[in-house]
Amino acid sequence: MCEKYRANIEAILKDADLSTITTKNIRRTLESQTGTSLDSIKKEINAFIGDIFVNFQQQQETSPVVSKADEIESKVVKKTTTTTIKKPAAPRKRKEVKEKRAIDWPLLKVSPPLSDIIQTDLCSRPQTVKKMWEYIRKHGLQSETDKRVLKCDAKLKELCDGHDENNKTRVISHKVSLISLRLYKRSGYVLFLYLVCCVSSSLDMTGKSTVQLPSYDQLPIDPKYPPKTAWGIWGEDDNFGTLNLLTEERVANASKCVRKGTVFPLNWKLESPQPVLFGRSEIQHSYRPLGPGDLSFDDCYNNFNTQSSTQWDGLRHVAHLESGKFYNGVNPSEVARGNLESNGRLAIHHMARRGIAGRAVLLDYGRWAAKNNPTYDPFQRIEITVEELDMVARAQGVTFEVGDILMVRTGWMEAYERFGDQVKEKIANPEHPECAGVKACEDTFRWIWDHHFAAVAADNFPFEAFPPTDWKKSCHACFLGGWGMPIGEMFYLEALAEDSAKDNVYTYFFTSAPLNKENGVASPPNAICIK
Structure with a gap:
């Protein structure tokens, strides 16, 4: 076609x-x-x-290049053999500066032998070749006499085995493939171009492969997984979930959101909210003098609950409750501490050691509601629908991209700070609080998944309207346990939203460095947005 x-x-x-x-x-x-x-x-x-x-x-890279000497010689010959008539120089036109944008290469499924080398189950073609070169150089597999020739170790041998001289001639010439195959069979060496051929055939290039992610209604990818889960999409041993969508290409494109260099930290005060919600421990801060005269100190945080203030809910926080397992089928016994099956699956250190960076999009529902829903109260259990979120996006002129970090400002934090000490009257029972948030339902799940966000966050404490009417059908159970999608809570969005209301720019370069705590459940995000 x-x-x-x-x-x-x-x-x-x-x-x-x-x-x-x-x-x-x-x-x-x-x-x-x-x-x-x-x-x-x-x-x-x-x-x-x-x-x-x-x-x-x-073809462009392999086409013959005219050397500088040849170019100069050619000009000299033309000058001595022809008479040229000089024309008045036309005024030089200023070239338009085009914003460079990398091609958003599709992620492709990787065969097991290739995955063993590049350490990922999904990868674009350019990144695959880049990772192959990194592996080759790291293990010193290039011939000393000809850098194009590679010595095959066990992993490259497994990758090359089974590829005949007729394979993938559209990637390299038939002649190179044939020569390299004979060289490989004779001595265990291989030309790099032939290796590219083997790599390409190890990437599933069919229409089914170009991980166009399945839609919500197509989940799961295998009947053995629970309904509407994303288990197995990035491999059964995956610990990152939807953060896999933050590819190098998308991060590079997200950096173009930086236009004026203004930085907006998204962590709230560690002392807030007061009192701490859900009966969590309250941070205790103490100093330890290091010498006489109070000239040097250490400080210590005691009873520090990582979810008492601004936080990422990690993938160990809530399981997929209907199946009784955590994301990707991880058993509760693997997450719980103090038993023989305990391991590091899904712990917060995976997010920390990966790092989070990408494009963030803010939907300022709080400001929109002030004009369009005057009875809205963020301290009441009000469900924000995806139809309303779409209206906010249209009002702001926002469009979404795959891998975006979605941030929803409900107005809860602004109201909390505005009421001051009187906020205790609004949150009468801190151990069982209520608040407005995104509605947990099939329409919301479909909307969130089909936009393929890498993560979601809000300025309230649960993202979703709280308390859930059914925990098994909550956003927490669906996002964390079903898809491996981190949930950000109590993100400080006030300064960011105020600035965006002035310049009407609601997309940002976003970074987050969670605490690198082995086997942790959650973490302050240490997040910033840059405009």
Whole structure:
């Protein structure tokens, strides 16, 4: 179906700046040329464009390059053999500065032999080659006499075994593949181009593979998993869940949200809220003098509950309650402490050692409600629907991208600080508090998953309307236990929302460094947004 567009795509690439062109640019130009909408085959045409782009780029890189000396000699010959008439120089046009944007390469399923080398089950083609080079250099597998020739260790041997000389000739020439195969069989060496061939065949390039993530209604990916869970999508041993969506390409694109360099910390005071909710321990802070004269100190936090103030709920916080297991089928005995089955699965240190960075989007429901829902009270159990969130997004001019961190400002924290000491009247029972939040229901779950957010957060203490009417059908059970999606709570969004209301910019570069605590359940996010 897509093959008929090959000539058009190659012609577009021929005249394009390969450092800035995107699949979307190419697809839109193609639609303009043919007068046909390609939306119905968007996934297939994007993958097809990606294949042609790689081939085209390789041809550009391998095309003969004229040396500087040859260029100078050519100019000298022309000068001595021809008479040129100088024309008045035309005024130089200033080139438009185009914002460079990396192609958002699709994530592809990786075969077990390749996964063993690059240490991931999903990867884009450029990142796969990059990780292969890192592995090759780390283990010193290049020949000393010819850096293109690689000595195969056990893992590369397993990757290369079973690939014949007719395999993947569209990636490299038949001749190179044939020579390299003979070289490999004779001595255990292989040309790097042939290895690229083996790598490409180890990436599932079919239309089913280009991990276009399944929709909510297509979950789970295997009947052996509980309904509507994302178990197994990133491998059964995965500890990151939806944070896998924060690829290097998406993080790089997110950095372009930094325009003026203004920084907004998102941690609330560790002393807030007061009193602490849900009967959690209250932090006790003490100093320890290190010498005479009170000239040096250590300080110590006692009874520090990581969920008493601004926090990430990690994947150990709440299980998928209907199945009785945590994300990806992890048994409660693996999470609980003090037994033989205890291990490090899903603990907060995985998030900490990975780090979190990407594009964040703020939906300021609190400000929107002040104009459109005057009876709204963030201290009452009011359910915010996805229809309302869509209206907020339209009012702000916000569009979502895969891998976004969604932040919802309910107005709870602003009201908490505004009431001061009188807030105790609003939260009469701190051990069983109520508040407004996102409605926990099928429509919400479908909306959140189908937007493919990497994480969600809010300025209230539970993200969802609290208390849940059914914990088994709560956002906590669905997001944390079902999808491996972290939930941020009590994020300080006031200064950020105030600034965004002034300049109407609601997308940011977001970073978070959770505490690197082995086997932890939760952590302060130590998050910032940069505009």
